[in-house]
Amino acid sequence: MKKIVLISIALLSYSVYSQEEKKEYKKDEKQVYICNSMKSERYHYKKDCRAIQKCQDTIVKILLKKARNIYGRTVCGFETHVESSSRSKN
Ligand SMILES: [Zn+2]
Secondary structure (H helix, E strand, O other): OHHHHHHHHHHHHHHHHHHHHHHHHHOOOOEEEEEOOOOOOEEEOOOOOOOHHHOOOOEEEEEHHHHHHOOOOEEOHHHHHHHHHHHOOO
16 A cells, blocks of 8 residues: 555656656746756857867757756856846846
8 A cells, every 4th residue: 555655656746747747848948958968067048159069979959057057067168158147137
């Protein structure tokens, strides 16, 4: 019995989590591009950025906060102006 409860809790929290994932995209949160390479430390607002054009690996579009929090990326040197203008809104 206890096991069934645990499983249903796990399923419940999973469905809540996936709903939140969807919500993240609905909120139209900023998405950025990263080069899916171990060497890469930056994220980019523009897919046609000259720095990301040098990417030898796959270019992935992800949420800005994921790029920062999960991948530990910092903004591309060519795009710092984009960063500062969006920050002033907060
Ligand atoms: Zn860039």
